[in-house]
Amino acid sequence: MRDLSLFILLLAIFSVVTVQGSGIQNVVEVRTPSGWVRGYEENYEEGQVYRFIKIPYAQPPVRELRFQKTRPIEEWTDVKGIRDKNAPQCPQVDSPVPGLDTLENDEDCLYLNVYVPGKVSKEKQLSVMVWIHGGGFVLGGASQYKPQKIVLGGDVIVVTINYRLGLFGFLTLHDPLVPGNYGLWDQIEAFRWIQKNIAAFGGNSKSVTIFGQSAGGMSVSLQTLIPSNEGLFQRAISQSGAVSFYAIAGRKAEEQINTILLKNTNCKRESISETLSCLQDLPAENITEAITFTEFVNPDNITAQIGSMTPTVDGTLIKTDLSHSKYWDSEVYRFFRSIDFMSGTLDGEGIMGFFNVPPGAFEKLNVNVAEGVPKSVLCEVIAPMYVEVSVGNIPSLTQEICDYYTAEGVDEQSNKVFEFYTDSWFIVPSNIMLSMHAKKNEKTKTFQYFITKTSPFSFLPTELLPSWFKGARHGDELPLLFNVSRDHISEEKLKTIDLAAFDRLSSEVIQYWTKFAKFGN
Numbered sequence: 001m002r003d004l005s006l007f008i009l010l011l012a013i014f015s016v017v018t019v020q021g022s023g024i025q026n027v028v029e030v031r032t033p034s035g036w037v038r039g040y041e042e043n044y045e046e047g048q049v050y051r052f053i054k055i056p057y058a059q060p061p062v063r064e065l066r067f068q069k070t071r072p073i074e075e076w077t078d079v080k081g082i083r084d085k086n087a088p089q090c091p092q093v094d095s096p097v098p099g100l101d102t103l104e105n106d107e108d109c110l111y112l113n114v115y116v117p118g119k120v121s122k123e124k125q126l127s128v129m130v131w132i133h134g135g136g137f138v139l140g141g142a143s144q145y146k147p148q149k150i151v152l153g154g155d156v157i158v159v160t161i162n163y164r165l166g167l168f169g170f171l172t173l174h175d176p177l178v179p180g181n182y183g184l185w186d187q188i189e190a191f192r193w194i195q196k197n198i199a200a201f202g203g204n205s206k207s208v209t210i211f212g213q214s215a216g217g218m219s220v221s222l223q224t225l226i227p228s229n230e231g232l233f234q235r236a237i238s239q240s241g242a243v244s245f246y247a248i249a250g251r252k253a254e255e256q257i258n259t260i261l262l263k264n265t266n267c268k269r270e271s272i273s274e275t276l277s278c279l280q281d282l283p284a285e286n287i288t289e290a291i292t293f294t295e296f297v298n299p300d301n302i303t304a305q306i307g308s309m310t311p312t313v314d315g316t317l318i319k320t321d322l323s324h325s326k327y328w329d330s331e332v333y334r335f336f337r338s339i340d341f342m343s344g345t346l347d348g349e350g351i352m353g354f355f356n357v358p359p360g361a362f363e364k365l366n367v368n369v370a371e372g373v374p375k376s377v378l379c380e381v382i383a384p385m386y387v388e389v390s391v392g393n394i395p396s397l398t399q400e401i402c403d404y405y406t407a408e409g410v411d412e413q414s415n416k417v418f419e420f421y422t423d424s425w426f427i428v429p430s431n432i433m434l435s436m437h438a439k440k441n442e443k444t445k446t447f448q449y450f451i452t453k454t455s456p457f458s459f460l461p462t463e464l465l466p467s468w469f470k471g472a473r474h475g476d477e478l479p480l481l482f483n484v485s486r487d488h489i490s491e492e493k494l495k496t497i498d499l500a501a502f503d504r505l506s507s508e509v510i511q512y513w514t515k516f517a518k519f520g521n
Contacts, residue, residue, distance in 0.1 A: 003045055005084065005428070011076060027041070028040075032196075032197040033197055033208070033477075034196065035078070035079075035115075036074050036078075036079040037052050038080065039052040039081060042148065045153060047117060047152045048117070048118045049115055049151050050115070050118075051114070051115050051116075052116075052201070053081060053082050053087050053143070054084075054111045054177070055113070055443075056073050056076075056080060056111055057073055057111065057112060058189045058193075059073055060107070061108075061164060061168070062107050064116050066107070066279070067171055067178050067389050069179075069185050070188070071189075072189060072193075082272065083102075087141075087142065087143050088141070089104070089105060089106075089143070089162060089313050090105070090141065090162055091105045091106070091107055091166070092138055092139050092140075093138070098488040099484070100459070100485070101143065101265065103144060107284045109141075112142060112159055112194075113159065113161075115142060115151045115158045115159075116157050116196075116203075117152055119204050120201055121200055122199060124203075126203050127203075127207040127208075127209070128203040129147075129156050129157070129158045129203070129208075129513075129514070130160075130233070131145055131147065131211060132159040132187060132211070132216035133160070133161075133212065133215075134212065134213045134215045134216040134240075134241065134475075135215030136214065137166070137169065137310050138165050138309055139165065142162045146482055147160065147483070148483050149481065150514060153510040154511065154513070157203045163184075165183060166263060166309050167309060168182070169309075170183055171257075171258075172249070172314065175509045178272060179315075179316065181225075181312060181317050183311075187219055188223070188373075191229070191233060195232060200272070201431070206234065209237060211233070211239065211515070211517075213240055214474065215241060215310075216241060217238040217239045217242065218247040218311075219311075221238045221241060221247070221433060222243060222247060222311055224336050225302075225336055226335070227332060230346075234339055234340065235339055235517060236342070238341075239302070239344060240346065240349055240426055242432070243322055243323055244425065244429035245323045246322055246323075247310060248313065248323040250389060250498055251479055252371070260290065264289075264290040264497070266278075267282070272521075325436050333436070336437060337443070337444060338443070340445040340446075340520040341445075342436045342449070342516055343434055344451065345422070345427050345430050345450060345451070346450075346452070346471070346476055347452045348469065348472050349473060350422030351418050351421075353418055353421035354369065354384070354465075355460075365377060370467070375413055375416075377417060378401070378416070382403040382417065382421070383398045383420070386401070397424060405419060411468035415471075422471075431448075439509075445516075449512070453476070453505070455473070455479050457479040457486065459473075460473045480502075481510060
């Protein structure tokens with residue numbers, strides 16, 4: 001009994017306990033201010049990683065907490081963390097991505113994963129990188145992105161987080177009872193949990209970099225414009241996702257979404273509180289399925305769909321339309337310029353426009369994309385849509401766009417159409433944020449990157465793209481940073497890939513990212 005008492009006493013004193021696994025993995029248990037968590041050892045040629053999977057950072061957003069601001073997690077008494085490499089993702093429609101694990105959906109999804117290089121020790125004081133996944137604010141999950149390459153290559157701790165998506169994350173009825181932006185509040189609560197607990201894993205809470213791609217990049221950019229985030233992170237990397245008109249929901253899109261949702265769930269009531277109660281009582285799948293109805297993908301409604309199910313101006317977290325820098329107040333501007341900021345794009349990511357066009361839209365225009373996209377599509381559909389959504393109906397601006405993105409030859413003109421997508425959705429917003437950050441700023445660092453090399457492990461497979469397309473695709477930098485499966489690549493294709501060159505480039509990119517995270521340069 002005395003020996004047992006002594007063991008319990010020692011367990012309470014020491015915050016990290018390593019025990020032998022079942023002959024396969026070592027297991028480590030770490031005491032954090034929130035409670036004990038369990039991690040599992042992974043061994044690689046480059047070193048050792050401990051993974052801590054499915055650590056709760058907030059209360060489950062279910063029942064009366066659905067469509068509500070994130071609530072902090074209370075201290076737990078059991079041991080959190082699972083042996084599995086994957087935690088569930090937040091509710092979403094099925095959309096398998098080549099090279100990424102397919103995850104289970106669960107509304108109880110506010111979890112994060114922590115990856116630590118080598119032995120876990122409080123004394124290490126490692127820099128921390130917090131990954132916010134992309135997916136258009138409607139898809140994706142933390143466990144799809146395996147950051148062991150970053151962890152080992154840069155000697156940093158990486159945390160990947162889930163946040164609510166789609167209607168669960170961004171439904172707003174423009175009322176204090178249903179204000180929206182729950183997904184952004186989730187991210188902030190994860191940042192707070194990290195500040196409170198990361199030292200137990202050997203992390204330095206004063207050296208935290210948030211980084212994300214696509215909608216994750218937009219999230220990063222938005223978080224850098226929220227002054228109440230001061231102290232939660234010191235650096236930020238926005239990959240293909242600066243703040244733009246696409247990052248902030250348009251009122252027309254929100255109204256269309258709400259109409260479809262309330263109609264298809266039969267939840268329209270006399271008062272907002274009754275409507276909310278009805279929506280909170282529904283099974284999660286009823287809400288997920290409600291947003292897939294064909295009314296929303298009608299090609300006639302293409303303008304209304306831009307900026308739907310995304311962050312909104314709620315008057316609290318986002319007080320003004322941050323998609324236009326002219327609306328940034330002095331506090332927003334000051335906080336943004338108080339952190340180190342890096343942003344960048346790829347030269348061909350406008351091809352995402354090809355996948356974002358509603359089913360039937362090209363057919364309605366009598367266009368076979370495989371054969372090419374004529375200038376008329378840009379001039380009569382895409383440019384007017386962009387101008388209307390971003391600045392209002394200005395025919396002269398539409399004509400300028402039409403004239404500028406002109407080329408001889410079918411293939412060249414087709415690429416010009418999607419070059420406009422690349423510029424308007426990605427490059428111009430990124431350049432604006434970078435300029436705002438760098439102007440007369442001697443206190444913090446500003447960096448830009450531009451990628452032109454196509455990845456052999458792209459999440460947008462070549463066979464899905466028209467033959468005339470040229471450029472590095474949206475997301476092509478992700479396989480350079482994260483461990484992705486190569487199971488979907490045929491043996492014949494693998495033989496044509498210079499894996500050594502790819503791995504060298506991957507190592508270089510990881511050094512750029514992690515040196516920025518550690519030193520701001």
